[in-house]
Amino acid sequence: MRKAKIAVIGSSSMDLVVTSEKRPGAGETVLGKAFKTVPGGKGANQAVSASRLGADVYMIGCVGDDHYGKAILANFAQNGVHTDYVEPVTDMESGTAHIILAEGDNSIVVVKGANDHVTPSYVDRAKQLISECDLVMIQQEIPEETVEHTALLCNELQVPLLLNPAPARPISQQIINHAAYITPNEHEAAVLFGGKSKEGALQEFPGKVFITEGASGVRYFDGSKEVLVPSFKVVAIDTTGAGDTFNAAFGTAIAEGKELVQSLTFANRAASLSVTGFGAQGGMPTRDEVERTS
Ligand code: RIB
Numbered sequence: 001m002r003k004a005k006i007a008v009i010g011s012s013s014m015d016l017v018v019t020s021e022k023r024p025g026a027g028e029t030v031l032g033k034a035f036k037t038v039p040g041g042k043g044a045n046q047a048v049s050a051s052r053l054g055a056d057v058y059m060i061g062c063v064g065d066d067h068y069g070k071a072i073l074a075n076f077a078q079n080g081v082h083t084d085y086v087e088p089v090t091d092m093e094s095g096t097a098h099i100i101l102a103e104g105d106n107s108i109v110v111v112k113g114a115n116d117h118v119t120p121s122y123v124d125r126a127k128q129l130i131s132e133c134d135l136v137m138i139q140q141e142i143p144e145e146t147v148e149h150t151a152l153l154c155n156e157l158q159v160p161l162l163l164n165p166a167p168a169r170p171i172s173q174q175i176i177n178h179a180a181y182i183t184p185n186e187h188e189a190a191v192l193f194g195g196k197s198k199e200g201a202l203q204e205f206p207g208k209v210f211i212t213e214g215a216s217g218v219r220y221f222d223g224s225k226e227v228l229v230p231s232f233k234v235v236a237i238d239t240t241g242a243g244d245t246f247n248a249a250f251g252t253a254i255a256e257g258k259e260l261v262q263s264l265t266f267a268n269r270a271a272s273l274s275v276t277g278f279g280a281q282g283g284m285p286t287r288d289e290v291e292r293t294s
Pocket residue numbers: 013014015039040041042045096097108110141240241242243244280
């Protein structure tokens with residue numbers, strides 16, 4: 001089978017992860033159990049995951065000129081992600097995500113740092129590469145105008161765009177029109193489609209909007225009815241990066257030409273495996289691992 005060629009335009013960060021029994025409230029101090037630094041950032045996570053799943057992946061992003069930037073680049077190399085379009089920004093710190101794992105869930109503060117330098121003109125430098133891709137994947141830890149610009153560019157180049165609208169922010173009608181696939185979770189869907197019910201939003205965009213519902217699965221409208229493609233039961237260790245794995249696997253399968261339900265099932269399978277390891281990328285499965293459990 002021919003490898004799918006995918007460009008990921010997005011953030012690359014270092015995740016600073018504290019594990020704690022209890023999440024502190026405002027003004028409260030608690031004693032944590034452990035601290036770890038691991039590679040993350042929604043763009044980088046999706047690039048690494050798609051590469052492990054067998055795609056030929058090109059990252060388009062920025063890192064700082066600090067030691068985190070070097071570690072992020074080394075991690076891309078280890079995972080076979082092409083970094084011809086990842087530049088260190090002078091006098092700038094890499095993006096960081098400050099994560100608390102407590103009470104069975106995570107809470108995250110992202111400081112964008114160098115990821116704010118992924119501008120429309122920066123993306124334009126990779127126009128030739130993008131025109132040769134089967135799919136472009138993008139998220140929202142980079143400037144809003146870059147997402148808008150990429151949607152127009154992909155439309156011009158006739159390359160399908162998969163938008164993972166995370167973290168949540170309202171997006172323009174242009175972006176909605178030009179994206180081929182949009183994959184909000186329930187919270188992000190509420191921000192994106194403000195006044196509409198979930199059912200209403202799905203019905204308005206059949207085969208385009210896919211709402212992920214965590215352990216339940218993913219829901220979309222097929223033109224005549226709502227379809228829930230169920231997830232798989234696993235014992236979760238860390239859910240960070242499950243959404244990124246879902247998107248990467250969905251994008252990889254679609255870019256390979258797989259059918260919609262088959263692609264969503266593959267994505268659910270990969271995402272369920274991803275939560276069985278620590279850190280955003282720690283549990284992200286290889287193609288073999290997904291196929292062995294299918
Ligand atoms: O989606 C998970 C990612 O979100 C983490 O790796 C962290 O970097 C945050 O941006």
